[in-house]
Amino acid sequence: MLDCFKADKEENIKKQKHTAKRIYNRLVEEKSFTGGESTIRKAVKELKAEQTVPPGAIMPLSYEPGEAIQIDWGEATSYINGEKTKLYIFCGRLCYSCDIFVMAFKSPNQEAFLEAQQLMFDFFGGISKRLIFDNAKVAVKEGFGLYAKPQNKYLSFSAHYAFSLDFCNPGKGNEKSLVENLVGYSRRNFIVPIPRVSSIDELNQKLWNDCLKYRETHKVQNRNNSVNVMYQEELRFLNAIPRFRFDTSKTVVASVDDYSTVRFEKNNYSVPTKHLRKDVTVKGYGNYIRILYQNVEIANYTRCYFHGRTEYKLEHYIDLLERKPRSVFNAKPVKDNVAKALLDWGRQLPGGNKEMVKLLRLCVDYGEERILKLKDLIPGHVVPTVDMVRTHLNEPTESTVIYLSPNEVPVEAVDLTAYDKKYGMVVQ
Incomplete structure (x- = not known):
């Protein structure tokens, strides 16, 4: 039987190897074997097991300081501004010291992928000689493992930061087991209980602090020193x-439409109305968007990953509202951005729409929250005016007219029946 296995190994022809049945037949024909076929099958199975490495066997790995970083994506959930949101967690780990980096994005697209690595280098304070990653489309154009062809932008990114690319074989999580474990660890320890934050930036600040705490306090099992000691060495x-930083954004040139918005992917974003019908540059990053005109930023937003939405900012339309005040209570930039309490208060202004626009101008200049706080300082029985708000802001007022409510002017009751008596009318 051993001779059969040896011959198979030397020939190395996958589809022409000895089976237990063939070995049994040869023993009967060539050696006059009289035992049962089941005996041979059992013996072949045991011999093959002895000569084959079990599929679950894992090779212990060791890395030199600064040699490699393993990176990967995971998924998690958080409440952002009260809305339950699915997030993608980028994880990176220095292979020698096991120091970690974790950051959340709303999409695992190429912009987020490159930006995450850029910020990871900032966090680690340097760049390893190679990065180990799987064959995701954000990184690989075609092929896998040693035969993978990187995406052009990722190739440029790696050249800029001078690291080599090391792609894993499909389904071989053990080739980056350090970061595979980190995905689960960060989800269990950093994102439980489910965070409730006002923005993804707030969540990422928390994750940044969690990673710093991990560096300062953690010690990996079976390591002689803490993560911090090994990190300082690495x-x-x-x-x-x-x-000079690599531009990780997805960049397009777009025209500002008649509504003073530009389209990026499947959503629209407003810009100041003075840029109407001009061409602007839109830069989409993982979690935010910058809009530039002649290389000067004119607007920025949290990036929207829904479809068919338009994001407005009140300050972009305030000049237009001052020219067309009649539209103020129906203007979408107003309805989408101004609190209902402020709109209701504005409807009480004696000057009508023009006064409301003046109030919105103060909101743009001083912030809506501050203006709403001033509202509570004006007595309820007084008719509110924009001049009253300006007074509290130490701004010059526009007029000396003071509006009073009817309750503030004492009026004596008049007996109107005297007129009936004077003209001989019948008084009932």
């Missing part, structure tokens, strides 16, 4: 971060 071997 830091000396990391390559320096280039002075």
